[in-house]
Amino acid sequence: MALNNRQWVIAARPTNRMLLDGDFTWTQAEARAPGDGEVLLRTLYLSFDPSQKGQMENVGGYAAPLHVGDVMRSGGLAEVVESNDPSLKPGDKVSGSVGWQEYPTMRARDVQKLADDELLVENLGALGGTGMTAYFGLSKLGKPFPGDTVVITGAAGATGSVAGQIARIAGCRVIGIAGGPEKCAWLTEELGFDAAVDYKSENVGKAVRALAPKGIDVLWDNVGGEQLNDLLAQISLYARVVICGGISRYAAEEMPAGPQNYFNLVFKRATMHGLLVLDYLAEFPMARARIAEWIREGRISTRADIQEGLENAPKTLIRLFTGANIGKQLLKV
Amino acid sequence: MALNNRQWVIAARPTNRMLLDGDFTWTQAEARAPGDGEVLLRTLYLSFDPSQKGQMENVGGYAAPLHVGDVMRSGGLAEVVESNDPSLKPGDKVSGSVGWQEYPTMRARDVQKLADDELLVENLGALGGTGMTAYFGLSKLGKPFPGDTVVITGAAGATGSVAGQIARIAGCRVIGIAGGPEKCAWLTEELGFDAAVDYKSENVGKAVRALAPKGIDVLWDNVGGEQLNDLLAQISLYARVVICGGISRYAAEEMPAGPQNYFNLVFKRATMHGLLVLDYLAEFPMARARIAEWIREGRISTRADIQEGLENAPKTLIRLFTGANIGKQLLKV
Numbered sequence: 001m002a003l004n005n006r007q008w009v010i011a012a013r014p015t016n017r018m019l020l021d022g023d024f025t026w027t028q029a030e031a032r033a034p035g036d037g038e039v040l041l042r043t044l045y046l047s048f049d050p051s052q053k054g055q056m057e058n059v060g061g062y063a064a065p066l067h068v069g070d071v072m073r074s075g076g077l078a079e080v081v082e083s084n085d086p087s088l089k090p091g092d093k094v095s096g097s098v099g100w101q102e103y104p105t106m107r108a109r110d111v112q113k114l115a116d117d118e119l120l121v122e123n124l125g126a127l128g129g130t131g132m133t134a135y136f137g138l139s140k141l142g143k144p145f146p147g148d149t150v151v152i153t154g155a156a157g158a159t160g161s162v163a164g165q166i167a168r169i170a171g172c173r174v175i176g177i178a179g180g181p182e183k184c185a186w187l188t189e190e191l192g193f194d195a196a197v198d199y200k201s202e203n204v205g206k207a208v209r210a211l212a213p214k215g216i217d218v219l220w221d222n223v224g225g226e227q228l229n230d231l232l233a234q235i236s237l238y239a240r241v242v243i244c245g246g247i248s249r250y251a252a253e254e255m256p257a258g259p260q261n262y263f264n265l266v267f268k269r270a271t272m273h274g275l276l277v278l279d280y281l282a283e284f285p286m287a288r289a290r291i292a293e294w295i296r297e298g299r300i301s302t303r304a305d306i307q308e309g310l311e312n313a314p315k316t317l318i319r320l321f322t323g324a325n326i327g328k329q330l331l332k333v
Numbered sequence: 334m335a336l337n338n339r340q341w342v343i344a345a346r347p348t349n350r351m352l353l354d355g356d357f358t359w360t361q362a363e364a365r366a367p368g369d370g371e372v373l374l375r376t377l378y379l380s381f382d383p384s385q386k387g388q389m390e391n392v393g394g395y396a397a398p399l400h401v402g403d404v405m406r407s408g409g410l411a412e413v414v415e416s417n418d419p420s421l422k423p424g425d426k427v428s429g430s431v432g433w434q435e436y437p438t439m440r441a442r443d444v445q446k447l448a449d450d451e452l453l454v455e456n457l458g459a460l461g462g463t464g465m466t467a468y469f470g471l472s473k474l475g476k477p478f479p480g481d482t483v484v485i486t487g488a489a490g491a492t493g494s495v496a497g498q499i500a501r502i503a504g505c506r507v508i509g510i511a512g513g514p515e516k517c518a519w520l521t522e523e524l525g526f527d528a529a530v531d532y533k534s535e536n537v538g539k540a541v542r543a544l545a546p547k548g549i550d551v552l553w554d555n556v557g558g559e560q561l562n563d564l565l566a567q568i569s570l571y572a573r574v575v576i577c578g579g580i581s582r583y584a585a586e587e588m589p590a591g592p593q594n595y596f597n598l599v600f601k602r603a604t605m606h607g608l609l610v611l612d613y614l615a616e617f618p619m620a621r622a623r624i625a626e627w628i629r630e631g632r633i634s635t636r637a638d639i640q641e642g643l644e645n646a647p648k649t650l651i652r653l654f655t656g657a658n659i660g661k662q663l664l665k666v
Contacts, residue, residue: 059600224596243595243596243598244599245599246596246599249596255593257591258590258591258592258594258595259591259595260588260590260591261591262592262595263557265576265605265606265607266576266608266609267392269607269612270607271606271607272598272604272605273598273603273604273605274596274597274598274600274602274603275599276600276602
């Protein structure tokens with residue numbers, strides 16, 4: 001009996017514009033029976049990340065390109081329905097690049113078997129790509145040191161919120177920039193950030209100058225544009241600037257201006273790093289174990305914004321670009 | 334008998350505009366007799382560097398500020414006329430921050446005694462601040478490796494020309510960007526650069542793409558603005574971008590746009606460093622010895638553009654901002 005595999009395929013590339021519902025087509029296919037070494041999966045959760053828009057546009061060549069007509073690529077959690085590989089059996093939980101579909105068929109070696117424990121969904125957040133990005137962006141590039149002042153833009157997002165908490169564990173003073181009082185309250189009251197700045201109601205440059213008069217030692221940027229430029233003016237001697245994302249660029253019809261204050265890197269002998277987490281794949285298990293321990297100890301809190309229903313996948317992805325989500329954006333299929 | 338000490342003092346700060354002759358006043362004072370531990374010097378050569386304009390503007394706070402009425406600060410070579418310190422005697426040659434004046438009086442510990450050999454004037458160029466900048470910018474930040482492609486903007490300047498030659502010694506393929514056929518010919522025919530691009534007659538982005546289809550491993554930027562932005566689009570995986578200067582910014586009435594392509598640092602997991610050479614002061618003697626050996630071996634060629642007459646100091650400094658100089662800009666007093 002073939003299963004009906006509902007899915008979203010890409011209808012258009014959202015280049016230099018906002019992502020639209022109409023960039024995807026809601027369709028279905030017959031689920032494919034697993035061949036040798038393959039498994040048939042049922043998708044449980046999908047994970048959302050701003051870089052998915054970049055993959056649709058195929059910018060920068062940093063991921064395999066997606067094409068119009070492809071099932072939309074996405075990480076997710078799934079349950080094994082049928083297995084043709086000795087390493088997995090029906091009922092096992094796995095994570096992998098399942099895509100926006102109900103019944104993906106994948107090679108067993110392309111998925112990761114998960115312990116069915118209380119941190120299951122964390123595999124898409126703090127224990128998944130976003131948590132790894134926070135961990136390695138700090139450990140390899142930002143290099144927080146006790147007493148440092150760390151400023152994080154997009155701080156209430158999945159990566160920023162974990163990065164800020166790790167910087168706190170590292171003994172730093174952490175200031176988060178986020179949009180709106182609810183996000184800011186979450187940062188300071190639940191995550192233990194030392195301060196939060198609401199970019200919607202405050203002048204970011206001025207607020208950070210008051211909070212960090214000695215300058216920013218580690219600047220973690222998820223936003224780009226004006227926030228990045230204003231904060232580059234306030235870096236301290238030997239500062240490390242980690243470019244993790246640039247949400248102001250992804251949705252823009254017109255690309256925001258480049259940061260004129262890049263030249264402050266010279267005056268401050270500072271360094272600006274680009275970050276792509278897959279470079280550290282070999283060290284993921286160690287990082288995952290540390291973050292899992294911090295979560296269990298209550299030193300890292302996470303929050304997921306969980307939407308429901310595969311039919312809402314495009315709308316859920318768009319939430320990332322309107323700043324609607326707090327914490328990790330997920331969809332329960 | 335007191336000596337007449339002709340000098341240039343600062344008349345105005347050239348903030349956000351071209352430097353002008355009228356920013357200096359030509360005046361004189363009585364040379365001051367050396368006190369205990371001091372020497373009276375006669376200036377032989379002055380050294381010119383774009384950062385002197387920044388010092389007059391007091392931007393970035395990275396050097397002690399200069400004020401209107403101060404004698405213009407400048408490195409130079411001088412001869413001891415009278416000494417009140419046992420370490421120096423009349424006739425000794427020294428280098429130090431002599432300023433735009435004929436007869437500076439300085440503390441003996443603030444000058445460096447020089448061997449009176451055939452590389453004397455090199456102490457203001459390849460063996461001075463510009464050579465040190467080239468050496469440490471590469472050894473500490475650019476990290477050239479055999480087979481790397483190195484692109485240098487402002488390549489016919491004092492720092493760029495030495496950086497390119499060191500990169501060649503390091504086994505790299507070196508492409509220089511410079512203005513005009515004379516500078517480009519000097520780079521390829523005399524300095525051994527693998528290629529040169531004339532930004533005045535060629536499209537830099539297009540020319541470099543043809544010369545370095547696999548991308549730029551080390552980008553050494555003295556220029557900023559459009560050249561930096563175009564070249565950032567062509568960095569390779571794990572590229573190192575060294576920001577040494579930004580000549581397009583120094584003379585600008587309106588600051589050039591920031592580099593929108595900074596985000597390519599993410600796609601390429603690259604790093605952009607700000608460089609200030611004084612951080613490596615402790616290692617200068619070692620670097621000086623190596624560069625001196627390379628010069629004697631003929632592996633590094635240098636060229637000085639030597640103007641004459643202290644009265645021409647302002648005009649000589651302005652040459653740096655109009656691209657008039659090839660190699661190190663000096664003035665014989």
